[in-house]
């Protein structure tokens with residue numbers, strides 16, 4: 001009989017096999033200093049394009065003050081226990097009421113973490129007779145939530161309404177046999193490529209099919225829509241989203257998350273979300289901090305305006321220089337280049353060491369082999385100077401990629417690990 005660990009010793013997985021070349025630099029890098037558009041990496045200042053602090057709230061003096069006061073008043077333990085047992089407070093309730101009003105839903109429920117919250121919301125919404133239909137490019141928390149489902153599930157091609165329609169036809173037939181219902185799940189903004197979920201067209205299918213729509217709007221909340229209420233507001237379909245989710249980990253620059261829906265649905269979820277019933281409630285300092293951030297989101301539209309000024313300068317500058325930024329419709333700015341993983345590593349090293357630009361790289365198996373994705377997240381704290389420096393650096397590294405410099409620089413890694 002095999003030892004359970006044999007497979008781990010044999011194959012450490014597609015990413016960790018790069019650890020000896022990548023750890024501490026490309027994977028698990030340490031960004032130091034205050035969270036801002038400029039931070040330190042390995043002792044040198046870099047322009048940071050990899051932090052989801054869209055509105056620049058993470059290090060805003062007013063936010064820091066409220067965070068510090070709340071930490072002083074409550075410490076980091078209070079309240080102890082799960083919401084249902086001993087972890088509930090008036091401030092949690094206040095935050096829920098304010099969040100619900102902001103995203104124009106009857107009620108909201110605060111979650112201690114977005115990932116687990118999504119997993120268990122999916123788990124709670126469906127029973128074995130129900131069918132889930134979800135976008136194939138969904139975030140891991142959606143995929144993991146669907147994994148818990150005991151009934152049928154279908155993926156539809158990424159943002160492809162024809163494919164969704166075909167799968168709704170299949171799902172409808174099955175639901176008629178099982179007596180169950182259908183849950184469609186999309187993201188408001190797909191975080192890797194930046195496309196918005198086609199919520200308007202999904203909602204239009206409600207005329208033809210019977211289903212409920214659950215939207216994970218992690219990247220849309222605070223960045224899209226007239227008031228910042230997200231992708232549903234942007235596309236004019238917020239009312240038709242049956243269950244709305246957003247995390248505090250991006251625009252609100254904190255930890256925690258929430259779901260919002262009709263009173264009855266939130267009441268049900270409050271009593272059935274295993275990730276909240278059997279885990280500690282969100283700490284008070286984070287609740288107080290989220291209230292402050294939400295207040296700033298509502299009352300300081302200039303934060304979103306600054307963000308979009310940078311997004312537009314960056315995205316139009318990249319396009320003008322002939323870069324492929326895919327089909328983004330949000331702040332998420334992907335830049336697609338062609339090359340192997342070793343070339344990507346040499347290129348990013350050049351960007352960081354010689355041009356002072358820090359952005360995340362995404363390679364196979366997250367995207368197809370032979371593609372390099374430099375994923376950039378503009379924020380309200382970036383400046384037009386940051387954008388100019390970055391655009392010039394990108395033009396320079398593209399020239400070096402095309403003239404084979406990175407292939408030469410990565411020859412030793414290619415010899416050891418292969419082309420990839």
Ligand SMILES: Cc1ncc(COP(=O)(O)O)c(C=O)c1O
Nearest residue numbers: 113114115139191218247249257
């Ligand atoms: C689309 C999406 N959903 C959910 C989450 C998880 O949220 P949290 O970080 O609050 O766990 C993330 C990432 O952070 C995300 O990008």
